[in-house]
Amino acid sequence: MLKRIAVADVRVGMHIHEFCGAWMDHPFWKAKFLLETDKDLQRIKSSSINDLWIDVSKGLDVAAGVVSITAEEVAAEAEARLLAAVQSQPVSLAVSMEEELNRAAKLCSRSKSAIISMFGDARMGQALQFEQASELVEEISDSIMRHPNALISLARLKSCDEYTYMHSVAVCALMIALARQLGLNEGQVREAGLSGLLHDIGKMAVPNEVLNKPGKLTDSEFAMVRNHPEAGSRMLLESKQVSALVLDVCLHHHEKIDGSGYPHHLEGEQISLYARMGAVCDVYDAVTSNRPYKQGWDPAESIRKMAEWKGHFDPIVFQAFVKTVGIYPVGSLVRLESGRIGVVMEQQAKSLLTPRVKVFFSAKSGTPIPQEVLDLSKLVGRDKIVGRESAEEWGFRNIDDLWTGF
Template sequence: MLKKIPTSDVKLGMYLQGMEGSWLSHPFWKTKFVLTDPEDLKALKASGVPFCWIDSSKGLDVDAPEAPKAVLASPSAAPAPAPAVPDPPAAPTVIESAPRIDTSTAPASMGEELERATQVVQRSKRAVMNLFGEARLGKAIDAEQCLPLVEEVASSVARNPSALISLARLKTKDDYTYMHSVAVCALMVSLARQMGLDEAQTREAGLAGLLHDIGKMAMPLNVLNKPGALTDDEFAIMRDHPTRGFEMLKEGTSVPPAALDVALRHHEKMDGTGYPGKLAGEQISLLSRMGAVCDVYDAITSNRPYKNAWDPASSLARMAQWTGHFDPRVFQAFVKCVGIYPVGTLVKLQSGKLAVVLEQNVTALTAPRVRVFYSTKSQMPIPTQVLDLSSAGASDRIIGREDPATWGFQRLDELWQAPAK
C-alpha cells in the first residue's frame, strides 16, 4: 500500500516510492528503492524534502503509534512527479532497466569496467531508441523517467570514465543518432565532475546531454539520415533542430531549465557565430558551453551517415585550433577527462614501436597504458605487450600520435578492447 508520510518518520527498511517536490531537489539519483544505508537516511532527512511516499508491500510500514500521521495515497493527494499508483505496463523502457542498475561507484580498471559498460551501452541504446521513437510520434517527454538511465551511465563513468565513453564512440552509421545521445550524456557527467560541479548539477548535465538532440526527431528522416553531404536547404532544415528540441522539451514534464537551455544552445559559439541565437561568451550558460564541446567531440570521433570518424587524439588537436568556438576553460577540463591521448589513439613510441592507448593515468596524462603491437623499423607486427608508461621502470615514451589510415590499420578497436594479459 502506498502511503505519504513526513520525511521525519522515514526509517531504514522502508521502500521509497517517491519524494515530494522536484526530483532535482532530491538527495538521490533514484527514487524507488529500499532504504538500507544510514547515510542515505541522514541525507534524506537533511534534504528539506517535506514528505515521502512509501510502499508498505515492498518494505517496512510505519509504526502503529505513527499511523495517524500517514496519509493514504489518493489521486488528489499524490504529488507530482511522484506516482500515485504502481507503474503501468506501458511505462517507458528506461524504467524497466532500473532494477538492473549497478549503482556501485568503486573505482575499476578499464578491463573490469568494459564488460559492465558494454551492458550499459546496450540497455541505453534500446531505451533511447524507444524514447526518441515516442518523441517522433509526438509523445511528451517525462524527464524524471529518464533518470534511471542517466544514473546507470553516471555510475559506470564514476567507476571508470574511459570505458563507457570509449565504447559509446563505436557507433554504426545507422544507430548514430541514438548512441550520440548516450555518449554525450556520459561525457557531460564526466566533464561536470572534472569541473567540480555538485551531484545535482552533474545530474542535470547528464540529463541535458541525453536530451540535447531530441529536436532531431522533428527532422525529416530523408534529411536526418542522408548518406551524403547536405545541400544548403537541407542544412537550413537541420539548423532548426535546437529550436524544435527546446519546444518539444518545453511541452514535457519535469524537464529542468538547464536541459531546455542545452537543447537550444549547444550549437552556439563563444565568438557569437553559432546558432540559433548568435550568443557569445558568458551569454551562453556553462552547461551549454559544456554541451558544445561534448557534442562536437563525439560527433567527429564517430562514423556518421555522411562522414567517417576522425581518431580521438586528432579530433582534440583540431578542436583546439578552432579559435572562438569553445570556452577555453571548459575545453581544457574536457581534455583532462578524455586524456591527451584518448583510449583508442594510435601512438608512436620512442623505441619506434606503434601502440594503441588502453587506459588513462589520471596523474600522468602523457603516459597512459598502451598495447604495443607493431614495429616501424621492421615494418612488421610484433607480439602484443601492455606497457604502463607512467611506471617507475618504464623505458619508453610517446613521441607523437599517428593516423591509423596512413598505416592501413582498420582493427584498432579490437586491440584496445581485448583483455590485458
C-alpha cells in the same frame, strides 16, 4: 610532407590535405584534393578558413619565402599548450578498466533501447515520458564514478545507423565526467547528464533520410538540420518535465564563444556554463564517430584539432575536458620513441602523457610485433609517446578491437 600555410598563400597545383577549423567552415565536401582551378581557389579564399594543410609530396610546395609550419612542429606546439593548460589530478578508480568495459557494454545496449523508445515517441508527436531518462542518467553516472574511461570510450564506437541514439548516450557520459571535473555538486552533475541525454531530441523533427544521408545536404536539408535545437527546445518545453538548464543546453549547444554559432549567435558569457560544456562534448563525440558521410577522427587527433578552433569553445571548459578524456584518449593510435605503434588502453592518474598502451606494430620494420601492454608511467626515461598516428594511412583496420577486448 605536410605543411600548414595561410589561405592567402594557397595556389593552384597544391594538394589540399586538410582545412583548419570546424568541419563545416569550408565550402568543399572533401577535405583532401588537388587544387586545379582558380574558381576553387577563390572559394577557399572567400571562406572563413584562415589556415590549411597541404601535402607537398602530392602537389606544389609553398613559394620561396612563404612562412609554413610542419606537422611535427604543430604537434609539439599543441602538446606544449595543452600540457601548460592542464595538470593531471589523482583519480580514485573503484574497478579495473576491463571489468567496467563489460558492464558498460551492457549499459550501452540498454541505453540504446531506452533512447530509441523515447526518441521514437518524440518523432511520432506523442507525449514524452522521461522516467527512463532519469534512471539511465543514474546508471551512466555510476559507471563514470567506477571508471570514467570505460563508458565514455565505448559509447564512441557506434555504427552510422545508430549514431543519433548512441550520440546522446555518449554526450550524457561526457557531460557527467566533465561536470565532476569542474567540481559541480552531484545534483548539478545529474542535470548535466540529463541535458546531454536530451540535447539532440530535436533531430526527431528531421526526416531519417536527411539525418542518415550519405551525401552532401541540400540547402533546404541543411536548414532542417540546423533547426533541431529550436525544435528540441519546443518539445522539452511542451513536456513540462525538465529544468530550464536542460532546456538551455538543448537550445544552445551549437553556440560558439565568438558569436558565430546558432541559433541565437550568443557569445562569451551570454552562453551558460552548461551550454558551453554541451558544445565541447557534442563536438568531440561527433568528430570521433563514424557518420554516414565521413569516418570518425582519431581521438587524440580530434583533441589536437579542437584546440586549434579559435573562438569555438570556452578555453576553461575545454581545458577541463582535456583533463577528463586525456591528451591521448582511449583508442588513440600513437607512436612511441622506441618506434613501436600502439593503441591507448587507459589513462593514468599520474600523468596525461603516460597512459597504458597496447603495442602491436613496428614503424621501423613495417611489420606486426607480438602484442604487449605497456604502462608508460613505469617506463619514464626508457620509452614515451612521441606522436599521433593515422590508422587510415597505415592501413590498420579494427584497431578498437585491441583495447575493447570484444
